[in-house]
Amino acid sequence: MPEKVLLVDDEEDFLETLAERMQVRGMEVSTTTSAREALIKTEQESYDAIVLDLMMPEMDGLEVLKAIKKKNPEMQIILLTGHATVEKGIEAMKLGAMDFIEKPVELETLTEKIKEAQAQKLILVEKQTADKIKKIIQSKAW
Amino acid sequence: MSIQGKLKPKFWDYQDVAAGPFKRLFNFRRIWMLAVLLTTVVTLVPLISIILIDYKVTQNSIESEILLRTARLVSNTRRTISFFLTERRSALNFMIQDYTLEEFKNPDRLALTLENLKKAFGGYIDIGLINPLGIQEAYIGPYQLEGQDYSNEWWFKEILYRDVYISDVFMGFRQVPHLIIAVRHTQPDKSFYVLRATVDTNKFDQLLSHLEVDGEGDAFIINHQGKLQTPSRYHGKVFETLSLPVPSYSPRTQVLEGKNAKGKTILIGYAYISETPFILMIVKQKDILMKPWYRTRLQLIGFLAASVIIILIVIVGVSTYLVSKIQEADYKRIISLHEVEYSNKLASIGRLAAGVAHEINNPLAIINEKTGLMKDRLIIKKDQIESSTLIDFADSILASVERCAAITNRLLGFARHIDVSIRPINLKEVIHETIDFQGKEAEYRSIEVSVDVPDDIPQFESDRGKLQQIFLNLLNNAFAALSDGGHLNITVRKEKMDLVSITFADDGCGIPAEDLARVFEPFFSTRTMKGGTGLGLSITYGLVQEIGGNITVQSELGKGTSFNITLPLKPPKS
Numbered sequence: 001m002p003e004k005v006l007l008v009d010d011e012e013d014f015l016e017t018l019a020e021r022m023q024v025r026g027m028e029v030s031t032t033t034s035a036r037e038a039l040i041k042t043e044q045e046s047y048d049a050i051v052l053d054l055m056m057p058e059m060d061g062l063e064v065l066k067a068i069k070k071k072n073p074e075m076q077i078i079l080l081t082g083h084a085t086v087e088k089g090i091e092a093m094k095l096g097a098m099d100f101i102e103k104p105v106e107l108e109t110l111t112e113k114i115k116e117a118q119a120q121k122l123i124l125v126e127k128q129t130a131d132k133i134k135k136i137i138q139s140k141a142w
Numbered sequence: 143m144s145i146q147g148k149l150k151p152k153f154w155d156y157q158d159v160a161a162g163p164f165k166r167l168f169n170f171r172r173i174w175m176l177a178v179l180l181t182t183v184v185t186l187v188p189l190i191s192i193i194l195i196d197y198k199v200t201q202n203s204i205e206s207e208i209l210l211r212t213a214r215l216v217s218n219t220r221r222t223i224s225f226f227l228t229e230r231r232s233a234l235n236f237m238i239q240d241y242t243l244e245e246f247k248n249p250d251r252l253a254l255t256l257e258n259l260k261k262a263f264g265g266y267i268d269i270g271l272i273n274p275l276g277i278q279e280a281y282i283g284p285y286q287l288e289g290q291d292y293s294n295e296w297w298f299k300e301i302l303y304r305d306v307y308i309s310d311v312f313m314g315f316r317q318v319p320h321l322i323i324a325v326r327h328t329q330p331d332k333s334f335y336v337l338r339a340t341v342d343t344n345k346f347d348q349l350l351s352h353l354e355v356d357g358e359g360d361a362f363i364i365n366h367q368g369k370l371q372t373p374s375r376y377h378g379k380v381f382e383t384l385s386l387p388v389p390s391y392s393p394r395t396q397v398l399e400g401k402n403a404k405g406k407t408i409l410i411g412y413a414y415i416s417e418t419p420f421i422l423m424i425v426k427q428k429d430i431l432m433k434p435w436y437r438t439r440l441q442l443i444g445f446l447a448a449s450v451i452i453i454l455i456v457i458v459g460v461s462t463y464l465v466s467k468i469q470e471a472d473y474k475r476i477i478s479l480h481e482v483e484y485s486n487k488l489a490s491i492g493r494l495a496a497g498v499a500h501e502i503n504n505p506l507a508i509i510n511e512k513t514g515l516m517k518d519r520l521i522i523k524k525d526q527i528e529s530s531t532l533i534d535f536a537d538s539i540l541a542s543v544e545r546c547a548a549i550t551n552r553l554l555g556f557a558r559h560i561d562v563s564i565r566p567i568n569l570k571e572v573i574h575e576t577i578d579f580q581g582k583e584a585e586y587r588s589i590e591v592s593v594d595v596p597d598d599i600p601q602f603e604s605d606r607g608k609l610q611q612i613f614l615n616l617l618n619n620a621f622a623a624l625s626d627g628g629h630l631n632i633t634v635r636k637e638k639m640d641l642v643s644i645t646f647a648d649d650g651c652g653i654p655a656e657d658l659a660r661v662f663e664p665f666f667s668t669r670t671m672k673g674g675t676g677l678g679l680s681i682t683y684g685l686v687q688e689i690g691g692n693i694t695v696q697s698e699l700g701k702g703t704s705f706n707i708t709l710p711l712k713p714p715k716s
Contacts, residue, residue, distance in 0.1 A: 017511035024515075
């Protein structure tokens with residue numbers, strides 16, 4: 001099952017290249033340069049992992065992270081940044097980011113993280129499904 | 143080290159090398175000089191004037207006392223002498239009234255009379271009766287002078303007009319100093335005769351020589367022509383002419399000041415003895431009289447000199463100590479200021495590094511991905527890449543490299559200016575250069591930065607590095623105050639009197655009025671929780687002062703803050 005990934009970054013050149021490389025590795029990649037578009041996309045579809053740039057013109061990466069987490073808590077988000085500070089990293093982790101990686105990044109590292117994210121998401125989704133089934137079993141008296 | 147070098151306090155040549163021409167709070171040498179001068183004037187002027195006044199007062203009182211003493215001595219002595227002469231004259235007067243002419247002509251009677259006179263009064267040598275023709279008709283005395291003709295003698299001519307005559311002291315035939323007292327008796331028939339007595343001046347001499355005159359003084363008698371009538375101690379023998387001028391006539395005792403032949407100051411007390419040709423003179427050496435006073439004066443001057451020296455030493459010592467302490471404190475203040483400045487510089491460098499890292503990492507990431515993709519295509523797809531695609535990749539990589547190079551170049555350019563001092567400044571260029579560093583942040587946070595520099599701003603000399611730091615600090619400050627989407631307007635205006643003003647106006651959160659007065663204080667920060675050091679604005683203030691400018695702040699809570707810097711277009715004279 002291919003990993004479904006959303007890439008959000010304001011550098012288009014970077015975005016396209018990374019997307020192509022990931023696709024070569026068998027991932028299903030969507031891209032956007034706009035934070036707002038990213039929000040819309042996450043509402044419409046589900047992704048195994050979202051790779052998010054921390055610094056973007058319209059909206060701060062952390063804000064996007066907050067917004068997504070509010071709606072879809074099971075969404076796995078990896079933050080990518082040109083300049084990582086400990087402070088920002090801690091803030092991101094507190095807000096529920098899965099990881100915090102500094103640019104430039106080795107594709108292998110990123111792929112691993114994405115796979116990890118997918119597994120995590122699977123667990124979460126399964127747990128959710130199990131909970132749902134449990135609920136249904138408990139509530140419906142067949 | 144020479145003695146001078148050892149004595150010279152540290153502050154004398156002290157100069158804070160790091161301080162700008164406007165940072166010199168104290169000129170220690172000036173402070174020291176002022177302190178010494180003021181305290182010296184304030185302490186020494188009253189002391190010296192008191193001593194001078196006292197000196198004058200005591201000198202005057204001592205001088206007047208000496209004059210008074212001399213005057214008293216002169217008048218006492220005059221009284222004695224005139225009494226002596228009056229006594230003898232009165233005796234003769236009595237005789238000439240009492241005796242008949244026959245009695246005078248009787249030699250025995252006359253001898254007895256002379257004997258009685260000698261016993262009763264003393265000093266008489268001889269006595270004679272002279273007829274109106276000047277012939278001595280009767281004579282008693284040690285010489286054979288009976289029949290002597292006095293008609294041509296000057297004293298006889300004098301007595302024709304006066305009742306009493308007292309002569310100068312003279313030698314006469316006798317070769318002994320003596321004087322003549324003559325009284326005339328006019329009979330009822332208008333005829334007259336003269337009684338003439340010679341009086342020894344020994345009595346005189348004794349009188350005067352027994353006088354105690356202080357100050358190497360001298361008491362003697364002169365006649366109106368200035369001839370000495372009695373021997374003197376220092377002013378010559380009898381009949382010599384006195385070296386001093388004859389004092390002018392005065393009915394009363396007088397004391398004058400004059401100079402003797404040796405040029406020394408003397409006090410001359412004199413009195414004209416009435417009805418005689420005599421002037422009594424008492425001459426004293428002023429220097430000797432004043433000796434005790436001179437001794438006191440010497441002590442006074444010595445005391446004054448000692449006090450002045452001690453006061454000066456204390457003043458110089460205390461001033462040096464205090465100024466040294468001020469200098470020490472100032473030195474410590476400057477050191478801590480430098481430390482603070484340095485840490486602020488480090489902080490700005492840190493901020494710069496952060497921005498630069500972010501900007502470089504982005505193109506690096508692109509290069510990374512592009513090369514990765516090239517490799518992917520070659521390895522995974524195992525096909526031949528078309529050269530056009532390869533060229534595309536290469537172009538993209540080159541563009542990213544160029545981006546990195548531009549950033550590093552800009553950073554180098556910025557860093558290079560930090561050390562350089564006064565040089566011509568293009569204000570527009572400096573402002574834009576500084577904004578470039580914060581440009582990304584502005585872009586990310588949608589802060590609109592507008593710069594308005596009119597073209598009539600001339601180039602001017604200033605410290606570029608300091609200006610950059612000032613602008614960077616203000617920019618950081620504004621960004622911290624602005625919320626995303628805020629505005630920052632930087633306006634440059636030429637003011638009159640060779641001034642240029644730069645205003646950084648933001649529409650951020652503003653500063654509460656109670657904090658406004660303290661924003662330039664060190665360690666005052668409302669952002670301490672968010673990484674503010676509280677030093678940015680205080681250092682900015684210091685930097686502006688160093689390049690001769692002025693910084694003011696206006697703010698309204700919720701509406702924004704504006705910082706205004708005024709800089710001189712001409713470099714300050716150092």
